[in-house]
Amino acid sequence: MKSEMAKAKTGFPFTSIEQINNSQLRANLKSATSAIREKRAKVVGEKQDWEELRRTGERIKDEVLSSLDEYLLQLEESVTKVGGIVHWAADSSEANRIILSLIQEHGESEVIKVKSLTTDELDLNEYLANHGVSAFETDLAELIVQLAHDKPSHILVPAIHKSRSEIKELFENTISKGRVLGDGPAELAEASRLYLRQKFLSSKVAVSGVNFAVAETGTVCIVESEGNGRMCLTLPKVLISVMGIEKVLPKLDDLAVFLELLPRSSTGERMNPYTSTWTGVHPGDGPEEFHLVILDNRRSHVLADPVGRQALRCIRCSACLNVCPVYERSGGHAYGSVYPGPIGAILSPQLFATEASLSLPWASTLCGACYEVCPVRIDIPRVLVHLREKVISEGYKSKSEEASFRLIALVLNAGRRFDLIQQVATRLRRPLNRLFLAGSLPGVLGKWRAARQIPEIPKETFRMWWRANGSDNGN
Amino acid sequence: MTRTVSLFVSCFNDMMFPKTARAAVKVLNKLNVKVRFPDEQTCCGQIHFNTGYAPMAVSLVKHFVESFRGSDEVVALSASCTAMVREHYLELASRTHDNELISRTEELVPKVFEFSEYLTGVLGVTDVGAYYPHKVSYHPTCHSLRSLHIYHSAVELLGAVKGLELVDLPYAEQCCGFGGTFSVKNSAMSTAMLADKTASIVNARAETVVAVDNSCLMHISGALRKNGTGVSVMHLAEVLAQGMDGGEI
Numbered sequence: 031m032k033s034e035m036a037k038a039k040t041g042f043p044f045t046s047i048e049q050i051n052n053s054q055l056r057a058n059l060k061s062a063t064s065a066i067r068e069k070r071a072k073v074v075g076e077k078q079d080w081e082e083l084r085r086t087g088e089r090i091k092d093e094v095l096s097s098l099d100e101y102l103l104q105l106e107e108s109v110t111k112v113g114g115i116v117h118w119a120a121d122s123s124e125a126n127r128i129i130l131s132l133i134q135e136h137g138e139s140e141v142i143k144v145k146s147l148t149t150d151e152l153d154l155n156e157y158l159a160n161h162g163v164s165a166f167e168t169d170l171a172e173l174i175v176q177l178a179h180d181k182p183s184h185i186l187v188p189a190i191h192k193s194r195s196e197i198k199e200l201f202e203n204t205i206s207k208g209r210v211l212g213d214g215p216a217e218l219a220e221a222s223r224l225y226l227r228q229k230f231l232s233s234k235v236a237v238s239g240v241n242f243a244v245a246e247t248g249t250v251c252i253v254e255s256e257g258n259g260r261m262c263l264t265l266p267k268v269l270i271s272v273m274g275i276e277k278v279l280p281k282l283d284d285l286a287v288f289l290e291l292l293p294r295s296s297t298g299e300r301m302n303p304y305t306s307t308w309t310g311v312h313p314g315d316g317p318e319e320f321h322l323v324i325l326d327n328r329r330s331h332v333l334a335d336p337v338g339r340q341a342l343r344c345i346r347c348s349a350c351l352n353v354c355p356v357y358e359r360s361g362g363h364a365y366g367s368v369y370p371g372p373i374g375a376i377l378s379p380q381l382f383a384t385e386a387s388l389s390l391p392w393a394s395t396l397c398g399a400c401y402e403v404c405p406v407r408i409d410i411p412r413v414l415v416h417l418r419e420k421v422i423s424e425g426y427k428s429k430s431e432e433a434s435f436r437l438i439a440l441v442l443n444a445g446r447r448f449d450l451i452q453q454v455a456t457r458l459r460r461p462l463n464r465l466f467l468a469g470s471l472p473g474v475l476g477k478w479r480a481a482r483q484i485p486e487i488p489k490e491t492f493r494m495w496w497r498a499n500g501s502d503n504g505n
Numbered sequence: 506m507t508r509t510v511s512l513f514v515s516c517f518n519d520m521m522f523p524k525t526a527r528a529a530v531k532v533l534n535k536l537n538v539k540v541r542f543p544d545e546q547t548c549c550g551q552i553h554f555n556t557g558y559a560p561m562a563v564s565l566v567k568h569f570v571e572s573f574r575g576s577d578e579v580v581a582l583s584a585s586c587t588a589m590v591r592e593h594y595l596e597l598a599s600r601t602h603d604n605e606l607i608s609r610t611e612e613l614v615p616k617v618f619e620f621s622e623y624l625t626g627v628l629g630v631t632d633v634g635a636y637y638p639h640k641v642s643y644h645p646t647c648h649s650l651r652s653l654h655i656y657h658s659a660v661e662l663l664g665a666v667k668g669l670e671l672v673d674l675p676y677a678e679q680c681c682g683f684g685g686t687f688s689v690k691n692s693a694m695s696t697a698m699l700a701d702k703t704a705s706i707v708n709a710r711a712e713t714v715v716a717v718d719n720s721c722l723m724h725i726s727g728a729l730r731k732n733g734t735g736v737s738v739m740h741l742a743e744v745l746a747q748g749m750d751g752g753e754i
């Protein structure tokens with residue numbers, strides 16, 4: 031069964047097909063990602079000390095990961111001291127239960143949300159809906175995705191796969207029923223604003239993610255672009271924030287490093303538009319109750335892998351998505367996870383280990399564009415190769431592929447064996463070349479030839495030529 | 506003082522693209538560099554390592570290190586093989602806990618150079634005296650660009666070739682979609698990336714696409730030929746050997 035995975039109708043080669051053939055989607059993605067790419071390159075280029083910043087970011091995150099237990103306990107203590115309440119969730123169902131019961135304690139059936147990948151990872155909205163609580167997304171793109179009963183396709187720009195005219199139509203059928211809208215950005219934003227203002231003013235409970243949480247002070251930080259986050263964090267009576275265990279930072283000063291790295295990498299801005307930090311509760315100012323849910327959900331399992339753990343340095347900037355040639359042609363949905371693109375390809379197989387996610391480590395040419403831009407220097411290609419090895423060693427492999435690789439290694443383990451095989455191939459080159467050009471080809475060669483000619487086998491190998499002409503070279 | 510280098514041609518060039526290796530010998534000789542060909546050499550192990558068969562790659566690492574032991578310098582005709590050696594050999598050798606292998610690997614790795622890197626970085630040469638009066642686009646392969654950081658080497662060498670006109674390739678830094686077994690495991694994606702790469706090449710109106718990895722070039726030229734574009738591909742070493750004494754190779 032395991033060995034049949036390669037043939038199964040699951041996994042990236044299969045899930046990406048539809049998107050690859052969708053020329054509208056590819057055009058949307060190409061123009062969106064290349065625009066962000068250029069913006070990023072420009073603002074990163076103007077920072078003289080960018081490499082040093084990246085290394086500092088990497089160092090801080092590695093320090094956190096090496097003593098994570100201590101930093102988390104310190105965070106709990108600090109948050110508690112300033113009036114917050116910390117909850118520990120081992121997995122998604124525990125986190126969902128905690129959040130639901132907090133909402134129910136306040137007798138609410140509606141909550142507003144700030145865009146959060148972690149709550150997407152929990153499938154929180156669906157869980158709440160099944161228990162009679164409606165969760166309203168307040169980030170424009172998340173709202174679009176939610177109204178369309180769709181799934182986000184990009185970490186930062188969840189509706190990157192939708193065009194403006196598609197959004198206009200969607201709004202006319204949902205939040206702006208009975209009105210005719212234009213498809214200009216201002217008009218679409220205004221339509222969502224009218225709708226969202228009502229929600230901000232009437233909701234008692236907000237749920238958010240967390241970008242950074244400072245162990246030293248208990249300060250929590252959220253960065254966003256639209257101001258909706260600021261509303262959610264300040265207007266409701268109760269604030270519930272959910273964070274993965276890896277989001278903790280040692281000191282308040284460390285924020286300075288990440289507030290440089292994050293906006294330049296993600297939106298290509300020098301400074302983030304809305305950066306909210308709050309430390310506990312303050313009478314008459316902001317939420318009266320603050321809950322911090324700290325989630326493991328197999329992150330400690332990722333932490334145990336010395337190569338794979340660097341994925342936990344990720345600050346979800348999405349720079350790796352925007353430069354990835356594979357993502358640019360597949361979009362996010364093909365990755366079958368809330369974490370798409372290169373980071374998804376190394377995070378999802380480690381976090382979720384579903385059969386489909388185990389194909390993701392191969393969904394890359396190892397071109398290295400992601401590593402080059404990652405603000406915390408996650409060596410994504412290295413982790414991909416590591417996970418390939420790991421997945422194979424756990425038995426998810428094609429037996430015939432393994433046998434071929436074993437045979438090839440055997441041949442390549444001795445110069446004379448390789449020479450012999452080459453000589454045979456060279457002698458048979460006429461029939462082989464004819465076969466390659468027009469014969470019927472099975473398997474790998476057939477797939478290759480569907481889009482490309484196969485080069486002709488030359489009449490002698492270099493080794494043969496050298497024996498005849500080169501051995502006295504330069505003497 | 507004449508230098509002697511050991512040539513690592515790579516399994517792939519040995520079998521399929523011997524003309525690249527012959528051209529490299531010619532260029533190196535012209536620059537007064539003696540060439541050795543340790544004939545035990547086969548493969549750097551990259552295909553195994555990258556596909557997820559690292560334990561099998563370890564035996565190839567051992568074989569490579571043995572084959573090139575004692576070389577003053579090794580010149581490799583593939584950027585991705587050079588990157589394999591530079592980035593992963595020590596780690597793979599360490600898995601054996603064989604101290605002798607580990608120290609031999611440590612000694613060998615810094616002596617391995619990619620061909621264009623060797624010419625510009627070690628020999629300090631940019632003009633090798635070649636003549637190639639054609640429009641050429643340079644495709645910086647991923648490993649040459651982002652692992653070895655040798656974009657400038659190839660461009661300087663090409664810039665010094667007489668008669669050669671270097672034309673800009675749009676989206677040059679984007680991967681061609683080869684990726685070894687990626688090209689068949691994710692064949693639809695690979696083909697989509699390839700189609701965009703070849704479209705850029707055709708738009709650039711180059712007669713020849715040059716790179717320092719024949720594996721990527723085989724993939725690119727496979728589509729250029731299949732679509733009858735008339736654009737040819739050449740390894741950098743072959744361009745640099747053009748117009749030297751003895752004419753075509």
Ligand code: SF4
Binds near residue numbers: 295344345346373404
């Ligand atoms: S892996 Fe790096 S580049 Fe990608 S989202 Fe995370 S921090 Fe950003």
